[in-house]
Every structure is written in structure tokens, then in C-alpha cells.
Amino acid sequence: MDIKEKLAKLVASLKKEGVRITPQRYAVIAFLLNTDSHPSAEEIYTGLLPQYPTLSLATVYKTLHLLKSEQEVLELEFSEMGNRYDGRKPWPHPHAICTRCRKIIDPPMLDTAAIIEEVSKETGFVITNHRLDFFGLCAECQKE
Amino acid sequence: MDIKEKLAKLVASLKKEGVRITPQRYAVIAFLLNTDSHPSAEEIYTGLLPQYPTLSLATVYKTLHLLKSEQEVLELEFSEMGNRYDGRKPWPHPHAICTRCRKIIDPPMLDTAAIIEEVSKETGFVITNHRLDFFGLCAECQKE
DNA sequence: ACATATATGATAATGATTATTAATGGAATA
DNA sequence: TATTCCATTAATAATCATTATCATATATGT
Incomplete structure (x- = not known):
């Protein structure tokens, strides 16, 4: 679409x-x-x-x-x-964030459902939302 | 200690x-x-x-x-x-956050190293930091 | 105890976000 | 088409956590 x-x-x-x-x-x-x-x-x-x-x-x-x-x-x-x-993927999903140029990209979806299930069992929380952010240098900024 | x-x-x-x-x-x-x-x-x-x-x-x-x-x-x-x-665990690790009482607890460590390795490979990022937050209701707040 | 560089405390400034409010404009009805 | 109503807009003030400023106080090495 x-x-x-x-x-x-x-x-x-x-x-x-x-x-x-x-x-x-x-x-x-x-x-x-x-x-x-x-x-x-x-x-x-x-x-x-x-x-x-x-x-x-x-x-x-x-x-x-x-x-x-x-x-x-x-x-x-x-x-x-x-x-x-x-606005394109308005549901919780992981992000990779470049700390140098501040670019944000969507890494291919991890198995977040499994991770949430595990956290839920261990903590007794009912998990309704999550934030999975990975900070670092993108491929371009590594060259500089 | x-x-x-x-x-x-x-x-x-x-x-x-x-x-x-x-x-x-x-x-x-x-x-x-x-x-x-x-x-x-x-x-x-x-x-x-x-x-x-x-x-x-x-x-x-x-x-x-x-x-x-x-x-x-x-x-x-x-x-x-x-x-x-x-101040007790001053390194990146996952957190479970209650959206009602704002309590923050540390769920048992997930295999974050494996997750980071996967994200790094898929994105080309050098990952230096991360935030893994799981929001929801803690066991106590579920009762209310 | 002294000298001096650093830390503190009081307060002002910052900056992203939210609230306020008068003016605007769209939609339904007559 | 005019009218009324109510949501929306634009401009700007307010908020609030955090940061910056700077005169005074203090920790540390001698």
C-alpha cells in the first residue's frame, strides 16, 4: 500500500x-x-x-x-x-538512534513478544507498553 | 558486599x-x-x-x-x-515501570548482549548504550 | 593555620511543552 | 443565502524540570 x-x-x-x-x-x-x-x-x-x-x-x-x-x-x-x-508505525517497536547525527531508524523487529512475556512473568507486571532504544553510531557517522 | x-x-x-x-x-x-x-x-x-x-x-x-x-x-x-x-547498578539494564504508582523495578537480566548483537548486525550501528523499558501495572496496582 | 582552587546555595535563565483565550471558520439548519 | 453554534486556530503566556550564573563558603595540600 x-x-x-x-x-x-x-x-x-x-x-x-x-x-x-x-x-x-x-x-x-x-x-x-x-x-x-x-x-x-x-x-x-x-x-x-x-x-x-x-x-x-x-x-x-x-x-x-x-x-x-x-x-x-x-x-x-x-x-x-x-x-x-x-506516523508510519504507530505501535511500540525498537529504535536505533545515532548519538552523533540523531538519525533514528527501525531495526528489523526483534521477538519483542517473547521478551515481554518473560519480563511479565518475572515481575508480575501487566506490560502495556515498551520502549526499546539502542544508542550508538550509525554506519555513516562511524566513518567520520 | x-x-x-x-x-x-x-x-x-x-x-x-x-x-x-x-x-x-x-x-x-x-x-x-x-x-x-x-x-x-x-x-x-x-x-x-x-x-x-x-x-x-x-x-x-x-x-x-x-x-x-x-x-x-x-x-x-x-x-x-x-x-x-x-546508583546501585550504574550500567544500562532493563526496567519495569508502573504507570500508576511510578514504581521502577529491575527485572532479572534478559540476554541483552544477544539482543544488542542482533540489532548491531541488522543496522550497522555500533551500539554504545541502550534503554529497555517495559511499562505497565505492577502486581499491587492491578488489585486496585 | 594558610592559600587557593573548587563547591555550594540562592536565584535567574532556559527551552520544550501545555494552557489560555479571543478570533476564525466549517457544517447544519432554516 | 444567512444564521447559529461549536470546534479549531494562532498568538502568547504559563509551566516545570533542568541548567547556568555568581558571590560566598569550604575542602584539601602545604
Whole structure:
């Protein structure tokens, strides 16, 4: 399924939920689906500003929260580099994060289900969410 | 090795590095070694205030940074619940976090080395650090 | 005890995120 | 088409954990 199709489906699904699709919201959603860079709110804002000169950063944040509540975006909280957002795979999954260029990529899915099952058994926790982050140097930054 | 011994060894090791051991620093270090609760800077501060009425929160933060630079404390960054610190196991390891009471516990060590090796191979990253957090409800909070 | 470099404590600054609020605009109805 | 209503937006103020600043206090080696 290509991006356009995903976008149309997501927008239709949100409409069905009673969410109004404003130009601003549409722009943010399209931006999120058109990148795999895990952008910050600020990056979304500055990326859209040329085409939406009156866009407010607050609107970006509100749209991200809306999408989060609809489980249509994954919020990755970082206290040092600010929050990042993943609209393409809005469910918990591992990330590899370059500490030099701050690139974030998705490593092929580990067997997280097995790991969660193990942690759950050992701790007695009911696990509802997880964060699996691996920090280091990406292939490009190793060369520098 | 009991806590007292660990404390003495840690202080001696810091002295050897040229770190001055002030009463405030000693108090923060001792506090960290005497708990497995992964306290926040604020909790350390309020916990020590009765015995150290002139202690400043800034000093707590500075001491935590010092310990971090000496790799003697693990800093767990949370943008929603503030940072938490682990002085007992100051190396990366998994955590189970209760989203209700905010308790943090250490599940028995998974085979993180194998996981990291896999991620490293798949991504080409040199992995230097990791965060493995499992969020959910602890056994006690499930009853409520 | 002295000298001096470092640490402390009080407070201001920072910066990402959230809250506030007046103005705007879309949709349903008459 | 005009009207009313209610959600959304944009601008900006507020928040809050953390960091920076700097005058004063203090640990350490002599």
C-alpha cells in the first residue's frame, strides 16, 4: 500500500471517528506519513511553514496529541533531544538512534513478544507498553 | 558486599579520581546506595533536607552529573515523570515501570548482549548504550 | 593555620511543552 | 443565502524540570 492510499485511509478513519480534517491537520498527517525520519514537533512545524505560513506550533502539538489519542502516531519521548513522532508505525517497536547525527531508524523487529512475556512473568507486571532504544553510531557517522 | 562497603569503596575510588568528598556529595551518594527505588533529584533533595537543611537542589543535580560523568550512576530520562537515578547498578539494564504508582523495578537480566548483537548486525550501528523499558501495572496496582 | 582552587546555595535563565483565550471558520439548519 | 453554534486556530503566556550564573563558603595540600 503506497503513501497516498495510507493517507486516504487514515483520513477516512479519522473522519469516521468524528475528527474534523482541517488543512492544518491534513498537512501534519501527510507530513508524518511522507517521512521515515521520526521528526520532532518543531521539524514538522518548520517543514510545513513555507506552504502554511500561518500555521502555529501549538496546532502541531495539538494535532500530534489528537493522533496519539487515536493511536495513529507513536510518540518517542527524549528529554535531551525532545520528542519525536512516528506516523508510519504507530505501535511500540525498537529504535536505533545515532548519538552523533540523531538519525533514528527501525531495526528489523526483534521477538519483542517473547521478551515481554518473560519480563511479565518475572515481575508480575501487566506490560502495556515498551520502549526499546539502542544508542550508538550509525554506519555513516562511524566513518567520520 | 554490603552497602557500607560499597559506599566506602565508591568514595575511595572517587577520591582517587581527584573528586572532593563534601558532606553534600557524601550524603547524595549514600542516599543513592541505600535505596533501590530509582529516586528523582527532587526525591533525593527532600529526602536529605531534614539532615542537611542548607542543601540546595542545584547541588543535588551537580552531584548527579558528577557521578554520571564517573559512570557511578545511571540516569533514566523520562520527559513525563522527570529523570530517575540508579546508583546501585550504574550500567544500562532493563526496567519495569508502573504507570500508576511510578514504581521502577529491575527485572532479572534478559540476554541483552544477544539482543544488542542482533540489532548491531541488522543496522550497522555500533551500539554504545541502550534503554529497555517495559511499562505497565505492577502486581499491587492491578488489585486496585 | 594558610592559600587557593573548587563547591555550594540562592536565584535567574532556559527551552520544550501545555494552557489560555479571543478570533476564525466549517457544517447544519432554516 | 444567512444564521447559529461549536470546534479549531494562532498568538502568547504559563509551566516545570533542568541548567547556568555568581558571590560566598569550604575542602584539601602545604
